[in-house]
Amino acid sequence: MKRIFALLLAAVSLISLTACAQPEAKTASKYQLAAPQYPQMAPYPDETKFSRPNGDFDSDGFNQVYNAWQADRRKQTDQPEGYTDALDSYLRAVIPQLLTGGSGENKVCSPINIYMALAMLAEVTDSESREQILALLGSGDVNALRAEAAAVWNANYCDDGAVTSILANSLWLSDKISFKQEAMDALARYYYASSFRGEMGSAAFDKTLQDWIGQQTGGLLKEQASGLTMDKETILALASTIYFRAKWNGEFSEANTVPDTFHADSGDTTCDFMRQRGTNTYYWSDRFSAVSKPLE
Known part of the structure; x- marks a missing residue:
């Protein structure tokens, strides 16, 4: 367990929970090796388009579009039965370690962001390190992990105009080491992760990281992201963000x-x-x- 959390020191986990502008799906950059394709979802129907000139509301027409939107949302969020079973032991192991010992201060964590970062780390490592991570995440092998991570990501994804919920993941590589493109493609396909390669510690590469975080979180972490830099000795870094936007069922006055x-x-x-x-x-x-x- 200590080894796993030591590996996590190379990971950046940033969280933004708020109502604001929609983030970009991906960042175009000369450093980019692979980019994910986010699912397309039917937009939430615009009620104003179903108001007739005489003031009546076209309920039948609206319901037809609404039902189609609802079916499309279920298609996105409904994942294979039991896909969360593997998360149970992981959550019981990780949350107490993250939330204890606060010295009187409140703590907050996003277990799903850390899950995705660990899953990506398992994808790009091997041997004992991979086995330890797979054991923590409750996955039998990498193929099982890929299916489970994709299900977790898709169950949490929504971008239909009513709710925005996006888990954005990325891997940052030093240009001094080689890489396998198939590994970068696997990160994009199963973990919806972008991958980048550049000169660690350079202002340009740091700026790319900061811009990526800003785009994925609607600009809400601009101040925090501006202070993020990578050391020249860094070989690999992981970044995982979550962006959530929705309205209260009943607004506060x-x-x-x-x-x-x-x-x-x-x-x-x-x-x-x-x-x-x-x-x-x-x-x-x-x-x-x-x-x-x-x-x-």
């Missing part, structure tokens, strides 16, 4: 947001509280409490 006291482990602090009337599911435990708030 800004007029109902007021300062109040939050009781933290370190003491009371004043912060803004969003308030809303309604019924939501509430969870509580010895160490945390949470409320469920659905999205569209």
